[in-house]
Amino acid sequence: SRSASSFPHPCVDTARSNEENADINWDDLGFGLVPTDYMYVMRCSRDDNFSSGVLTRYGNIELSPSAGVLNYGQGLFEGLKAYRKQDGGGFLLFRPEENARRMQMGAERMCMPSLSVEQFIHAVKETVLANKRWVPPQGKGSLYIRPLLIGIGPVLGLAPAPDYMFLIYAAPVGTYFKEGLAPINLVIDDKIPRATPGGTGDVKTITNYAPVLKAQTQAKAKGFTDVIYVDSINKKYLEEASSCNLFIVKGDVISTPATTKGTILHGVTRKSIIEIAIDCGYRVEERLVSLVDLLDADEVFCTGTAVVVAPVDSITYQDQRYKYKTGTETVTQKLYNILTAIQMGLVEDRKNWTVEI
Numbered sequence: 001s002r003s004a005s006s007f008p009h010p011c012v013d014t015a016r017s018n019e020e021n022a023d024i025n026w027d028d029l030g031f032g033l034v035p036t037d038y039m040y041v042m043r044c045s046r047d048d049n050f051s052s053g054v055l056t057r058y059g060n061i062e063l064s065p066s067a068g069v070l071n072y073g074q075g076l077f078e079g080l081k082a083y084r085k086q087d088g089g090g091f092l093l094f095r096p097e098e099n100a101r102r103m104q105m106g107a108e109r110m111c112m113p114s115l116s117v118e119q120f121i122h123a124v125k126e127t128v129l130a131n132k133r134w135v136p137p138q139g140k141g142s143l144y145i146r147p148l149l150i151g152i153g154p155v156l157g158l159a160p161a162p163d164y165m166f167l168i169y170a171a172p173v174g175t176y177f178k179e180g181l182a183p184i185n186l187v188i189d190d191k192i193p194r195a196t197p198g199g200t201g202d203v204k205t206i207t208n209y210a211p212v213l214k215a216q217t218q219a220k221a222k223g224f225t226d227v228i229y230v231d232s233i234n235k236k237y238l239e240e241a242s243s244c245n246l247f248i249v250k251g252d253v254i255s256t257p258a259t260t261k262g263t264i265l266h267g268v269t270r271k272s273i274i275e276i277a278i279d280c281g282y283r284v285e286e287r288l289v290s291l292v293d294l295l296d297a298d299e300v301f302c303t304g305t306a307v308v309v310a311p312v313d314s315i316t317y318q319d320q321r322y323k324y325k326t327g328t329e330t331v332t333q334k335l336y337n338i339l340t341a342i343q344m345g346l347v348e349d350r351k352n353w354t355v356e357i
């Protein structure tokens with residue numbers, strides 16, 4: 001049975017299911033939660049480092065009401081994907097060491113202990129293997145892996161929690177937006193900022209996400225796919241969308257907001273697309289991107305682990321709708337094709353980005 005068990009419930013020896021594929025409709029995957037069999041849990045107390053982790057049945061965890069994460073938001077999350085290779089050839093992770101390092105950077109900012117890169121990657125591999133029947137067949141999606149690092153020890157006054165938990169769960173996913181692979185429609189919200197200079201916008205802390213739900217909910221109610229945020233001071237420079245980074249294309253130049261002010265998330269897909277674009281001969285600029293540049297672009301696209309590379313059809317700003325080039329002949333499509341071919345193991349991985357399991 002896959003029902004939630006009490007926690008903790010180690011079950012290492014039964015963790016490797018032999019069943020080839022889970023019995024679900026693989027054509028129906030979106031980005032909703034499809035619970036899988038196992039999660040990976042590792043604990044760390046005040047005077048201890050993270051040492052050994054266990055696979056346990058996927059299920060609820062018990063927390064003190066005064067856990068640091070519940071009261072003061074001391075928590076980070078990550079996101080990465082595993083793809084099934086063709087012909088039963090195993091699984092591919094995409095740049096997991098980047099997620100490991102980003103979590104270390106975030107842990108430092110949020111006063112939490114962190115794992116080594118090796119521990120992180122080992123835990124990710126264990127989670128994928130334990131849930132391998134949930135990795136979609138090639139072409140149908142991927143297994144989305146969600147690591148969490150949270151303060152679980154009790155606090156009342158504001159202080160770092162005494163104990164921490166690192167946890168990974170996973171779920172099979174298809175496309176992130178309801179549009180599937182079709183171009184999306186964004187709206188600029190210049191009233192609710194996502195991040196401020198010197199804040200935590202560049203850290204994958206859980207506290208960056210709930211504050212944008214209001215802007216996102218308002219935008220969805222008006223039929224938009226997602227929100228574009230602008231800088232909190234001048235309200236005229238592009239930042240990112242609720243769940244992804246943004247790029248613009250004008251001629252042969254591709255631009256994306258620079259991460260220098262600490263307001264832009266260091267996206268693994270963002271970084272990879274910059275490299276791929278440079279390899280393809282485009283000029284890539286990481287800079288301040290004004291709203292004028294954005295609205296005047298030929299193409300706009302979003303990047304993220306969940307989102308991959310999503311083409312933008314339109315952007316609405318102050319009730320005016322601006323349209324962009326989309327389709328098979330675009331720079332966006334070319335970059336999407338190259339990235340996903342590497343991620344799925346369809347082309348030689350000259351950059352050594354993928355990790356085989």
Ligand code: COI
Pocket residue numbers: 078079080242243244304305306307
């Ligand atoms: C990801 O792209 O992996 C993220 O963490 C974004 C999240 C809002 C789904």
